[in-house]
Amino acid sequence: xxxxxxxxxxxxxxxxxxxxxxxxxxxxxxxxxxxxxxxxxxxxxxxxxxxxxxxxxxxxxxxxxxxxxxxxxxxxxxxxxxxxxxxxxxxxxxxxxxxxxxxxxxxxxxxxxxxxxxxxxxxxxxxx
Numbered sequence: 001x002x003x004x005x006x007x008x009x010x011x012x013x014x015x016x017x018x019x020x021x022x023x024x025x026x027x028x029x030x031x032x033x034x035x036x037x038x039x040x041x042x043x044x045x046x047x048x049x050x051x052x053x054x055x056x057x058x059x060x061x062x063x064x065x066x067x068x069x070x071x072x073x074x075x076x077x078x079x080x081x082x083x084x085x086x087x088x089x090x091x092x093x094x095x096x097x098x099x100x101x102x103x104x105x106x107x108x109x110x111x112x113x114x115x116x117x118x119x120x121x122x123x124x125x126x127x128x
Contacts, residue, residue: 009058012111016051016073019104023047023080026087026101035090043083046076047101050108067119074112081105 001009027040050073057069081102088098 012054013051013058016054016108019101019108020048020051022101022104026097030087039083039087039090043080043087046079046083047105049073049076050080063119067116070112070116070119074109074116077105077109077112081109 027044030036030040053073057066060066084102
């Protein structure tokens, strides 16, 4: 693996970890009522698994394994976006914090979708 790829991989590992930590901090700051804790646990479960899926993808044994792990990360990001949207509706006073997390989730989705397009593209055949 070349240095550029290695750096990008490390940056994404760090970015998904920071996303997980931001989700955990959000959960820690939620009220202790039943609904808040239920939604909070859901967003923690899905939001923190994004980084785990990405790390697993980095150690994939095959292209198909890599695709599977990135697709898992995309599913978790979509679910996280859903739970954050619900929390945003309930806690209007936290909309700035929640909107930042939603924006990051959507940026990660865009990155992973772009990665999937590259990985799933047919190989270029050099006829020269």
